[in-house]
Amino acid sequence: MNSSSDTSPSLDTLVEELRLGEATWATLSLSARRDLLTTLSEALQRHAREWVEVACAIKRLDPASQLAGEEWISGPYALLSGVGALSATLSALDAGHRPLDGFPLSPAPGGRVAVRVLPHSVFDRLLLNGYTAHVWSEPGGTVEALRKAAGLGQRTPEETGGVGLVLGAGNILSIAPLDTLYELFAHNRVVLLKLNPITDPMLPVLSKVFAPFIELGLVRIVTGGVDFGAAAVAHRGIGHVHITGSVKSHDVIVFGPGEEGRARQARGEVLLDKPITSELGGVSPTIVVPGKWSKRDLAFQAEHVVTQKLHNNGYNCIASQVLVLSDDWAQKDDFLKALRRAFTEAVARPAYYPGSDDRCAAAVRDHPGTAKQVAEGSRVLLEDVPVGDDIAFTEEYFAPVLAVTSLPGQGRDFLDRAAAFANDRLSGTLGANVVAHPRTIRALGADFTRFIADLRYGTVAVNAWTGVGYLTARATWGAFPGHTLQDAQSGIGIVHNGLLLGGTERTVVSGPFRPFPRSVLTGRLTLSPRPPWFVTHRTAATTGRLLTAFAGRPGWAKIPGIFASALRG
Template identity: 25%
Template sequence: MTAQQAFNQLDPNKWAETSVIERLALLEQVQKNLKSFAVELGEVDAKMKNDLIGANITSTAEGMGTTVMPMANTLMGIHKLYESLVEGKMPEPISTVEIGADLFEVQVFPIHSKDKLAAAKQKGYLHIEGKPTQTNPLDKPAGIIAVSGAGNYSSSIEMAMALFLENKAVIHKPHRLNEATDAIWEKIFAPLIEAKAVAFCDASQGREMSTLEGIHSIYFTGSTEVAHAIQNAASVPLVSECGGNNPCIIVPGKWTDKDIKRQAIQLASVGKLNGGAVCCRPQTIIT
């Protein structure tokens, strides 16, 4: 399908007018479909990677880990948000503390029971300049976001975020490496395709999608060079993730040899995961 044909299939106003309860029902259908197609996603992703290197190294379980799990976790978080919206309220943080002049620390993790079980002693904070406020995603204007899928992962969580957090309909274009998994994602997102909230176009449609008239913005994950090319061709905002040099910062503390060894194993493991093509893989150690 061409990018223009995909664009023509969407009805962003209809999606924006879809009630919270209807969205929650659609979300649950997608979650159910994801569970049904989980093994197939893992098999297809593993085959693609094994074919690239000419060796049977990546297992179905690893394929599932890099396709199913990112989307499953994202959809679970969105489900929690929409459960709150059904009750007419936004999720509440654990705490909000002013820690400086107009600087606030907001604890947002762990909130839910499963998070608390998995978190152990971990806590998650946001540091925000200015008094923190929340925006209901349903209050955001209708529109269409074009998502250009990544090459290192075939799980496009940007689709779900654009749909449920930005209140936008979505065109999704896969990376050429992930065309086979994208065919499965079409089956998983079928309820939203029927709702005219999602449409998929061919991997060859990158330039055409970037220059579509009427889109709100473009989400892109990939190289800096391609991001600049999209930016030069497009007339709408580009939200891009182009990698970077992520630090591992070791702060002073009473660390034991066991603590250091555990973290070293973590760093080495994430460096090998997915061939090292992991968005937040630490590459520099700062002490």
């Protein structure tokens, strides 16, 4: 369905079809809804290769290259994992159980409750050995409150929420489908999904994947430009808007464009006449806690930081933009040397996202003397950026630009300074990464735990990239709560959340500091090799394809092939 075609239904017709679909949605039992998810999963498995081929064409990647692994893992794999988690939640509710039955709950700092969502199955323990993810409640949350709220809209499926508009993202291709499912199942809203123009070529694939929902009038997928999007936002039949994009786009929707819109925002006069939720990215930090590392640790963690920056060429809402080091770390220069090497040697790729090269050039102009251009200017490393009101700290580049800054101190002193810098100087609150040797974490003890709790971010990852939180279907994804329409920062509300939890604050992810087999030397034996989402993983495409097949139909017979491929990477 293409909104710009002369034969396409009008916006009025689309909304009317969805209103009729809402009536159908209200009559569907939990088992019928689960059947729809099963059909979607089967369709996605059939069309997964087509999905990846279209994604590679959009991003001008060779489908046979290792970089295609990013499209397998952040595309069909992520969506299949989300569908599986939602289906399990519906099964629990349909059987009269609570979705949290079987999930460990424990106290978290600051009067919070933590739900361990990873690992959950024996397959999690094998395929993601050494990784954990916990969803934290808001302060003052209780175990009983979490148990009662879990399920959200599916606890009362007959109480539908009207017609929602989802304005899709233009970078990671599973975002728009996952947002659509969250609207349907968390809020009981039928969905008009408008694709970002960059991803318009995905329309045929997504139409096949969502065919069971489209046939019942539960979903409509359209393309179109800014004018169509504005008309959809303003349509009287649309009761809610969800956007994944930039804070500038959000503010135009809420307050209007240009000087007049900015004046309204300053006065707090909201132009939008309906609720809006959002995921808006931001300036994400990676904080390196000083410790004593081996030469191989330095090289591996440099690859880790470069992955956090260069995955999808930096066009990620949680791409690391500011690397925070300690001036007093004895190995700071050694780590920077390893970082330069990894940044330079990473596989080159086209700058497919509009304006990327211009933003890289601007970063160089804004930082005379500290900017190092790599790969003919398509990547920029900004070294020794002084702490202050630098544009690298306040504006999301959404491009392959990484800034390095330093703070004084070690131990607890450094942690306090790093938390204050990340919370108070950097724009946005979507994700923060922390890298620390397990020996250092043990030595810091309660100070390290407090440091993690002090970081005001929707996802905090320790020795892992926050992208793992995105891929964990039962984790929450979104900004730290508390933002307003006037100052949306990284957005308002959450998505993913396959357990359909209420009253949550953040997700905390943890991973192995070293890959297998060197992990045994840290005192925390894990079996995970170099992760397949690393930009240096040589067999990422094969591993991603095998993981996608497993996510669609888990089974023991598929495990050896995944391990063999991952270890070769």
